[in-house]
Amino acid sequence: MIRKVTHNISQNESLLFEQSSPGKVGYQLPDLDVPSVDAAAILGAANVRSEIEGFPEVSEVENVRHYTRLSTWNYAIDLGLYPLGSCTMKYNPRVNELVARLEGLAWAHPYQPESLSQGALEVMSTLENALAEITGMDAVTLQPAAGAHGELTGVLLMRALLESRGNPRKRLLIPDSAHGTNPATAAMAGYSVENIRSNSRGMMDIEQLARIMDEDAAGLMVTNPNTVGVFEQEIVKVAEIVHAKGGLMYMDGANMNALVGITRPGDFGIDVMHLNLHKTFSTPHGGGGPGSGAVAIKKELEPFLPYPRLKRISDAWAWDFDRPQSIGKVRAFYGNFGVLVRALAYIMAHGGPGLRNATMDAVLNATYIRKGLEPYYDLPLTDPSMHEVVFSHDRQEKLGVKTMDIAKRLIDYGFHPYTTAFPMIVHGAIMIEPTETESKQEIDLFIDAMISIAKEIEDDPKFVLGAPYSQRVARVDETTAARKPIVRWKPA
Amino acid sequence: MLDACGVSSLEGLFAHLPQEVMLQRPLQLADGKSEYDIIDYFKARSAECATGYASFLGAGVYSHYRPVVVDTIVSRAEFLTSYTPYQAEMAQGTLMAIFEFQSMVCQLTGMDVANASMYDGSSAVPEAAMMAVRITGRDRVVIARTVHPEYRTVLRTYAKHQGMPVAESGYDSGTGMLDLAALDAAIDDQTAAVIIQSPNFFGTIEDVKAAAEIAHKKGALLVHVFTEAVSLGLLAPPKEADIVCGEMQSYAISPSYGGPFAGIIATKEKHIRQIPGRLVGETKDANGKRAYCLTLSTREQHIRREKATSNICTNQALIALMATVFMSLYGKQGLRELAEQNLAKAHYLADGLPLKFSAPFFNEFVVKCGDPEAVNKGLLSKKIIGGLPLGSFYPELSDSMLLCATEMCKRADIDEVKKAVAR
Numbered sequence: 065m066i067r068k069v070t071h072n073i074s075q076n077e078s079l080l081f082e083q084s085s086p087g088k089v090g091y092q093l094p095d096l097d098v099p100s101v102d103a104a105a106i107l108g109a110a111n112v113r114s115e116i117e118g119f120p121e122v123s124e125v126e127n128v129r130h131y132t133r134l135s136t137w138n139y140a141i142d143l144g145l146y147p148l149g150s151c152t153m154k155y156n157p158r159v160n161e162l163v164a165r166l167e168g169l170a171w172a173h174p175y176q177p178e179s180l181s182q183g184a185l186e187v188m189s190t191l192e193n194a195l196a197e198i199t200g201m202d203a204v205t206l207q208p209a210a211g212a213h214g215e216l217t218g219v220l221l222m223r224a225l226l227e228s229r230g231n232p233r234k235r236l237l238i239p240d241s242a243h244g245t246n247p248a249t250a251a252m253a254g255y256s257v258e259n260i261r262s263n264s265r266g267m268m269d270i271e272q273l274a275r276i277m278d279e280d281a282a283g284l285m286v287t288n289p290n291t292v293g294v295f296e297q298e299i300v301k302v303a304e305i306v307h308a309k310g311g312l313m314y315m316d317g318a319n320m321n322a323l324v325g326i327t328r329p330g331d332f333g334i335d336v337m338h339l340n341l342h343k344t345f346s347t348p349h350g351g352g353g354p355g356s357g358a359v360a361i362k363k364e365l366e367p368f369l370p371y372p373r374l375k376r377i378s379d380a381w382a383w384d385f386d387r388p389q390s391i392g393k394v395r396a397f398y399g400n401f402g403v404l405v406r407a408l409a410y411i412m413a414h415g416g417p418g419l420r421n422a423t424m425d426a427v428l429n430a431t432y433i434r435k436g437l438e439p440y441y442d443l444p445l446t447d448p449s450m451h452e453v454v455f456s457h458d459r460q461e462k463l464g465v466k467t468m469d470i471a472k473r474l475i476d477y478g479f480h481p482y483t484t485a486f487p488m489i490v491h492g493a494i495m496i497e498p499t500e501t502e503s504k505q506e507i508d509l510f511i512d513a514m515i516s517i518a519k520e521i522e523d524d525p526k527f528v529l530g531a532p533y534s535q536r537v538a539r540v541d542e543t544t545a546a547r548k549p550i551v552r553w554k555p556a
Numbered sequence: 557m558l559d560a561c562g563v564s565s566l567e568g569l570f571a572h573l574p575q576e577v578m579l580q581r582p583l584q585l586a587d588g589k590s591e592y593d594i595i596d597y598f599k600a601r602s603a604e605c606a607t608g609y610a611s612f613l614g615a616g617v618y619s620h621y622r623p624v625v626v627d628t629i630v631s632r633a634e635f636l637t638s639y640t641p642y643q644a645e646m647a648q649g650t651l652m653a654i655f656e657f658q659s660m661v662c663q664l665t666g667m668d669v670a671n672a673s674m675y676d677g678s679s680a681v682p683e684a685a686m687m688a689v690r691i692t693g694r695d696r697v698v699i700a701r702t703v704h705p706e707y708r709t710v711l712r713t714y715a716k717h718q719g720m721p722v723a724e725s726g727y728d729s730g731t732g733m734l735d736l737a738a739l740d741a742a743i744d745d746q747t748a749a750v751i752i753q754s755p756n757f758f759g760t761i762e763d764v765k766a767a768a769e770i771a772h773k774k775g776a777l778l779v780h781v782f783t784e785a786v787s788l789g790l791l792a793p794p795k796e797a798d799i800v801c802g803e804m805q806s807y808a809i810s811p812s813y814g815g816p817f818a819g820i821i822a823t824k825e826k827h828i829r830q831i832p833g834r835l836v837g838e839t840k841d842a843n844g845k846r847a848y849c850l851t852l853s854t855r856e857q858h859i860r861r862e863k864a865t866s867n868i869c870t871n872q873a874l875i876a877l878m879a880t881v882f883m884s885l886y887g888k889q890g891l892r893e894l895a896e897q898n899l900a901k902a903h904y905l906a907d908g909l910p911l912k913f914s915a916p917f918f919n920e921f922v923v924k925c926g927d928p929e930a931v932n933k934g935l936l937s938k939k940i941i942g943g944l945p946l947g948s949f950y951p952e953l954s955d956s957m958l959l960c961a962t963e964m965c966k967r968a969d970i971d972e973v974k975k976a977v978a979r
Contacts, residue, residue, distance in 0.1 A: 090885040098904035134649035135634035142633035168602030174814035183604030209675035248857035248867035254717030350874025351650035352640035354816030392713035396678035396706035397814025415588035424566040545839035
């Protein structure tokens with residue numbers, strides 16, 4: 065039975081281009097208080113464009129209605145559980161939005177004098193210190209714009225350190241359960257990728273690692289807890305093997321929400337890692353960004369961090385550009401500052417004990433879902449779950465229903481789907497991460513929905529294959545979209 | 557819940573972790589604070605930054621008016637608190653808005669295809685260069701010295717370990733434009749991309765067509781960069797370029813000490829499969845109704861892993877939405893009027909000042925002023941942030957500053973700056 069949602073009407077809406085009428089405007093500019101100029105005379109007629117063909121012309125209210133209507137076609141964390149595994153969809157506190165919009169912070173120009181930027185620099189320094197304490201690392205750069213960008217920064221740091229020791233090495237070892245960004249990043253940093261198999265417990269095959277880790281390998285990119293949501297039990301030994309051959313340990317921090325306040329990567333052998341501030345530290349995902357991919361490192365990597373670095377000069381903050389060994393810059397200016405403000409506000413609201421409680425609640429919620437669904441879905445890996453749990457569609461597939469179909473049916477029950485078909489080491493993965501945000505009531509509704517779908521599959525698998533039935537669009541044809549790409553509007 | 561999980565305490569959930577990795581002490585962070593205390597803290601930090609100043613800084617980050625409606629829309633929880641639209645049926649709002657963003661970027665730049673956004677303008681440059689390397693099968697890149705200095709630095713960071721040599725090509729010290737003869741000499745038969753910016757870092761408008769001819773003659777692609785998106789409302793679109801990349805910050809994205817912003821990459825139809833990042837496409841649902849979804853994901857890291865076009869995963873959806881709302885509010889007429897106001901303000905400011913360069917400029921330009929730091933110091937006492945001293949980026953311009961005037965600059969403040977620089 066569907067308990068969470070009821071059918072509702074949905075506003076139809078066409079593209080803005082299709083609503084345009086010549087001459088309509090939605091803006092006001094101040095009166096020009098200097099003499100107007102003749103653009104063609106100043107710039108040369110060849111440098112001036114003709115009118116922007118097909119560009120929208122709508123009023124302010126039409127604009128507001130358009131985007132408000134579109135917004136109602138989306139699901140959101142503010143509407144309920146958003147159990148995407150590896151994505152950490154937790155509540156985004158609104159006070160964080162308010163403070164990021166304060167004038168002195170939101171309107172700070174990156175080139176304004178340091179003397180007029182002290183508050184911004186203080187925020188960045190405080191956040192760097194908090195993240196170093198949380199991860200057990202020695203220093204943090206806030207420059208990378210997103211998780212994958214942090215990975216690139218981290219691997220470039222590894223490379224720079226190894227190069228300074230005489231040999232950057234050629235390969236990076238990566239478990240087959242890793243996020244796709246890990247191998248893609250290694251390639252961008254000039255490394256070839258060697259995969260490490262997962263064992264029957266979903267953990268790294270440590271014997272294979274010992275066999276292939278040599279002085280030609282720069283190190284290991286590990287995710288812990290890994291993408292099947294289990295803690296790499298032998299992580300300390302793994303680090304010993306890598307370090308014994310002069311390699312470095314990179315950790316993908318996507319799953320840090322399972323660890324904060326409980327254990328610290330810096331204490332189990334990690335040399336460099338990135339954090340996704342938009343996951344663990346609650347900054348809004350915004351439909352796919354902005355994020356922030358802060359990178360935390362051990363002391364020996366510090367000289368190579370992107371410049372500039374913060375330094376203290378006679379009781380004031382300043383930027384230090386004199387960093388001769390730095391890998392350079394990975395983006396202009398200093399990072400996604402607006403995201404950093406929000407992350408610090410989150411850390412301040414929780415404090416040390418609050419962050420630890422959040423971790424424990426996240427693991428409790430995942431474990432509770434696991435217990436609730438275990439009788440109905442196959443659980444290929446049975447080590448205790450951390451912040452997420454990964455089932456397989458094996459049982460349902462025998463009736464012709466796959467993980468993606470179950471996900472689409474979940475939409476009709478009023479929930480966003482879990483992560484489908486990842487990690488690749490689990491056949492037909494159903495990857496569920498509830499986060500600490502969710503109440504028992506919301507989770508029980510979710511468990512009931514998943515059980516109800518399991519029963520529907522046994523009774524009438526064909527019905528499930530047709531889902532979703534409740535949205536303004538039925539199953540979207542992604543194959544045709546890729547075969548004949550239409551990626552922009554054109555006048556009929 | 558603990559009972560259902562078979563543990564007697566929350567700590568029991570972690571009993572399987574190796575004892576040696578457990579943190580045996582509380583995190584050394586302050587206790588949690590109330591909402592009031594948090595607001596108080598950040599208000600104090602905000603007050604330690606420039607508030608109530610007029611600013612004449614540009615150089616890649618511009619102060620433009622942000623219509624109120626922009627925050628109204630991006631504060632909608634359904635946009636703010638949703639994820640990347642993997643599940644199309646539950647994310648048609650985000651998908652259609654991105655489709656509009658892609659379409660408007662194409663209309664503005666004269667390109668056929670634009671992606672769903674990049675991290676920012678600076679990181680879009682190496683992505684464009686890598687794209688050109690894939691398309692041409694060549695490995696070298698030539699970048700104009702008039703491209704934003706930080707963008708060039710970012711390109712070098714990315715290029716270093718990819719076997720992608722980067723050469724810089726200088727500018728004409730009289731005009732402030734790219735030296736086309738030097739550019740011609742810098743390109744060889746292994747040059748994949750020629751990267752130029754217009755308006756360039758000095759605010760000067762480049763001859764995009766001539767640069768494209770030089771690049772194309774030798775089989776290289778032309779990558780056109782912009783940092784000031786407001787110029788697109790007035791300047792001829794860089795149709796001659798093969799790839800356009802740039803920064804949308806000017807479109808209702810607050811300066812926010814340098815980020816988050818939204819970059820773009822746009823290109824010709826034939827290069828669509830080499831574009832990095834997310835793309836939204838139009839399709840139909842099972843009942844034949846128009847619908848949108850992420851598409852061509854076989855280019856991307858989650859499918860191709862180490863063979864992907866880039867490691868980029870996220871885009872800047874919410875920031876791109878700010879730009880989308882801005883573009884559609886200003887519309888066809890407003891973007892032009894806004895650009896004309898900027899042109900007028902900057903030329904009123906420049907009138908009578910000792911300009912360093914002679915070529916036409918948009919809303920920023922270089923002036924000789926002896927000691928730029930001294931000029932700025934004097935202006936600060938009048939609550940005006942002056943221009944960017946150029947010495948650290950261009951040692952040969954240490955007597956000059958880059959001044960920018962937008963529609964946000966009032967005539968009285970402009971007059972003060974004119975006085976200070978002319979002195």
